[in-house]
Amino acid sequence: MLRLLIVLCCFSISSFAQQIRVVDAYTQKEIEGVEIEESTTKNKKITNKFGLAFFKGLKPETVLSFEHQNYDHLEITYGTYDGTIFLEPTSEGLESVVLSVSRAAEKKQSIPEHIEILARKDIDYISPQTSADLLGNIPGIRVQKSQFGGGSPVIRGMESNRVLLVVDGVRMNNAIYRNGHLQNSISVSPFALERTEVVFGPASVSYGSDALGGVVHYYTKNLNYSKNISFKNQVFYRHSTVNNEHSTSFSSQVSHQKWASLTNVSYSSFGDLRMGKNRTHGYQDWGKVYQYSKNTDDYYEDTSTTNPNPNIQKNTGYHQLDILQKLMLPLHQNIDLVINGQFSTTNDIPNFGKLNDYKNGDLKFAEWYYGPQQRLLVSAQTKFKDYKSFLKNGAITLAYQNILESRINRDFGSLDRTSRFEEVDVYSLNSDFFIPVGTSKRNKLFYGLELVHNDVNSTAKGETLSFSGNKITGVASHFNADTRYPDGGSTYSSAAVYTSYRQELSKKHIIDAGVRLTSTVLTADWNQNVSINIPNNELRLNNTALTGSLGYIFKPYPTDKISVVLSKGFRAPNVDDVGKIRSKSGKLTVPNTSLDPEHLYSAEIGFVKNMPVHKIYFDSNVYYTLLENYIGRAPSSEFGTSITYDGENFENENILANTNIGKAAIYGATISASWEFLKDIKTNGGVTYTKGISYESDEPLSSIPPLFGNLSLGMYKKLFDVALDYRFSMAKKLKDYNLTEGIDNIDETPNEEGTPSWSLLNFNSNYHFSKNLRIQFQIQNILDAHYKEFASSISAPGRNFSAAVAYSF
Template sequence: MRSLISVVIFFVCGFIFSQEVTILDIETNFPIENCTVYGENNTKVVYSDKFGKVDLSFFDENEVISFNHLSYIEIEILKRHLKEVDFKVFLHKQAESLEEVILSTSKQKETRSRVAEQIEISINKEIVKIAPQTSADLLATIPGVKVQKSQFGGGSPVLRGMEANKVLLVVDGVRMNNAIYRTGHLQSSITVSPSTLERTEVLFGPSSVIYGSDALGGVVHYYTKTPKFSYTPQTKVSFLSRYSSVNEEITNQGSVSFSFNKWASFTSFSYSDFQDLKMGENRRHGFEDWGKVFEYSNNSDTFYNPNPVSNSDPNNQKNTGYNQRDFLQKLIFKASEKSKLILNFQHSMSSDIPRFDRLTEEKEGSLKFAEWYYGPQKRTMISSQFSFEPSKKWMDSGTFTAAYQNLEESRIQRKFGSLDRSYRIENVDVLSFNGDFSIPLSNKSNRSLSYGIEVTHNIVDSYAVGKTLKVEGNEIIGFSGNFAVQSRYPDGGSNYTSSAIYTSYRQDVSKKGTLNTGIRFTNTWLNATWIDDTFITLPDMDINLNNGALTATVGYAYKPNDTWQLNSVLSSGFRSPNIDDIGKIREKNGIVTVPNVALKPEFAYSGELGAIKYLNDKNFNVGFNVYYTLLNNYIAREPFPINGSPTIIYDGEEVETYANVNHDNAYIYGSTLTLGGNLSKHFKTSASATYTKGRAYDSGLPLSSIPPLFGNVDFAFAKKRLEMSLSFRFNATKKIEDYNLIEGIDNIEQTPINEDGDFVGTPSWNSLNLYSSYNITKNLNIQFMIDNIFDNHYKEFASGISAPGRNYSISLIIN
């Protein structure tokens, strides 16, 4: 009897055990979480837990069961066959293909094969691998994007020869560009922490139909991480810690997410501390002293020194360090099965950021500025996004996005030989509302219509004050008085409002071709008032501008077979002058930019052709894109007399006056070549090269912000828990004849000088970089990187700071 009972217990336990299966990665043997498991005869769906385990007790023994995960190849297996594999299911990683989901072209999900525009995407896995110190460093790794830096705490992306207020920055569907985004170089891209990004999409060319004003060069869209719903309560914690030797960076980032059936939360906080940046010491370009810092100012908010200090290590770029804190909180609520609400709070705040290029500026052979730094750069965003699917004839799905942003920036400066310190402070409030909707016009979803509205309102407060320091020895003990300082923007207040409506239409005209069209109407209003005329008296101290424009795009993606895709796009872009264009007053290198209230909108008309060749079952691809852009009424700086005089007295000096003015026509053309994919099971590669050229038609002079030829080549190896890659970045020479010497944006003074005392342009450079990663366990990963292995010295085009030298970086990631 006891033997019979033992046999029954054995078979019952075996039966119970057989209902649980473990799902594993075939390479690493790590369990796979959140794998979707479903059967052919059962509507119930189950998901694997964090140990990769899933209960299959409700499936029939003869039922075919599917195991599906976004990152792995889906497999099917009879339940009764699971005992033959010891109740373990091994999944293979998906090969990287070109059928990526793209979000930025129509604010709806589209596959790359239906999109004609040039787009580059960096997903979370790639961002973690790159380990960028800032989001500007992340953008610099994306094909077709060049980044300029005036100081380490910044980074101005250049797309197709255009940057700053001609490139639109967007985060989670909310435009970051505001009424004081400036011409030249802009450092706002670092206010989004790279550790919070789920993906970044870069859309090249005029995209004003969907995004409106400012997107002449393209769009950079940051998508931060969004929590997911879960049928069973889940808590996930992650932690990142990184150290980099080149500037003694210490970055710590922690996040926690809670997932439930009806709501979920994601919280992230990061802190980065950067010390002074060391440049490369290997000077292959032959200019021994170029970029070296022989003396610097050690003045601070409380410390006074009337003289510069000798730098014991000229390769160490004094006054480049700063720190930054970033906080992200997202809450998502399931209002119903067809609607959800996302609440998004973001806050970024830096310490004071030294303006390195101004602190190394000389006058009569000595440093000009004892102090020149940005006050804490602050960005706060609160947004709510409500998505719903009413499934009506006039609207299948829609999203309402309402947001409030507050931005604060300030500039503090004082010259050597003076006790007068000036403060210029700007505060911007931005209110925005977007409505984006879509309708499938056929049951096959081969025809769709998108339409929407957008309204933004900017309120700008700008004020300035001068304070005379009170000093005892080397200590600043207070102030002895105030003095008048010219504000950067209209001191009587200003506001800028934009409203727009748009519609776009996408249709698969055949099995081989997809047509993309769109049209948008935008209207802008600007009001500004100047009060103080101590330094500059304008013909009109009040200004009211109203501009409107109709823009359109037509694109066609043609797929003659499974291995080719041919793209063509015609588009127009529009940018209305903002408050920075019309009302800014600022000094640089003895030139003061003054207001021009007669400024008009600028337009861009672009045509581009592209081709993608798929190889090896779409595991490898080669892409080529060429474009031509005609700029009409484009805005550029030139000498601009005020009240009949070409000079004014500003900050105690006689300086020339320049202003933004409209010019007739100019052109920019260029191309980008990309390739990438899997060479074998364990090896893959990627490469890109970008060429840009731009000149004015009337004068024949080069346009500003046109980078030289640049690109990269990467080789990567991955097997089981180990991943390694070797990256080679290169940049061609920027010749002196290709510089714009009038506007000052290209910063010719940052290039080396030859024996005759003439600037020679930016020398070519290259850097070799090594990356390695090892998964110690499923939840613990360690990364080690060596950037600029040969410690080469170079400067990015138009940058005021030398690039980092050899850098050893180690990161620890815990999930």
């Protein structure tokens, strides 16, 4: 009765007042306690429990300012108000909203896992050239690069197929994600992103296999309805000097009561990357490019070419096009349908790590490049909000993905070009829901299912080229070449169901428990093999695993959180694990037809201290991970002790296969803090330590970065911000490398002695000329330091001047 009276009161007031409604941009729930100030009379109103505030005499040109401690500041003119104000939750603090852990919007204070969030304003501030560069700015993450057109994120000492990439609820990991370094993270445009969330540690209950080190969940820009038709457009341009970057982006959002549309098109052109000149590490020639290949798919030279400027890393530039189209339609008062189309493609991307290999005193490869890396995603997501029964809150997502990859190489002194092509079709269905439990509705039951099927088609061709002068004129003859994966085709399917329950025992105690049952089926068939004879020419693997997690939160004060998480995860071998044939750094990887899943057991403790009065925020997390049946590369004699592949002979310990090595452990910690010690002046920083060891071989694990961190100091005003950012990494010594697997690229370090320490200083500034126009100026690597990220083939960018402009209309 009281609620009805309040509604009637609000209705009567609204009959002669101007109503302002404010909701959360993600949960669509009304926000109470928002302070709204109008510019004409400086009159202030506070929204009630229904997210409503009432004014009189507002004119179209009146500016409305919205303030709430848990949401980003917003200003609009009343003339543009269309019935609802959507506030973005802040990405900092315990009140920030997390979407990825339970696949539902929840407060960070209710989640035991360690989470890092980059909202749209953070992405605009960082202004990364690629999404891989974006991840490198998140505390606790390092990014390895074999070439500039890529970037492999490392989370808690794991990367590639042990880190799950997700975009808009759809897993990007597929059957050929490999153990080593992956470059697929660049296929999501940073210009299309609304936010990026990283879940550290195993998230196998909600995400299943592959989510061992963590989950990177990309969310593209939001769609919202409006009372009247509304248009929001933005154009963006950036130029960077270090690689002659030209990036442009156009975004258009159209909203209406019955539909909403979003279009984003971005294009980036990158030239050859210049490395830093200041060599404080003392290695004067390390990383310099003295020779390079001018060969292309239609241009021929039989010798390498002298590089006039060895600090310019030839064969590193590329182009990329990304298109996003989303459409939202209301199917019911409580149900929305979101159609999501994404397309990303590049031109040929040179593999800098390979093109820098030497043999007999000269470059080995005349050609080694990836063909266009192409990703197509089409999904239909049905979103339920306050609907019925077990479909009360959640989403059903049906998706199709098509991924194209290729690798082309040819040696100097040879006219034989080998091309290998991969096409993966992925079909998936996700159902993720939750319902409030109990009279308070603070407790929640989460549940869902996932079905995924991968079809892998792998082909190869060998061509002996003909040429005239410097022109490749055609193909003189053909030869047989091994495919990278089984040439008869392969499939990888998984089916899973999960449930979890979150119980608020009191205001200070929360417990969270969940389980997931996953079953996987892998098939692979070989028709013919040039180098390796596969017994029976077929492979069938079936695996089933029960995983789970138990989390506990203790909040001694509303602003503090102590959390403990115990988790069990697993990763089933995929097609790349069991069926790949490839050579790298003098070693040949061959298939393993009897590989078992790897299992993970993890324990972590987190502590968050938030002091709003002093504007101090402290976050720390310590973890220990035990891996059983750890999959790593080890010598294999399954197919003999001498194999000739691509014209090169490999023997004994240089023939490797992915193998269940046994038990291994990874442990470490991440600490971060921020402090606004003066009005609008803030400092923040963090440090990450990681250690990994194999108990069976007593060797260090691969992909373990050295100690790294950052410290920044900045002034952040409404109209402008300026900041200095200091980043560093300690040395990775030779004794800390895994030399057997070859993943850590010891050959890319000076004299194969390990990676030297490094540090750099960056400057960043933004200025808002108006609410529609923003300019940005950055100086990255101010001291022009030369360095390489751990395990990277390419030297990092030298001093870079970057300028960008964004205009909204």
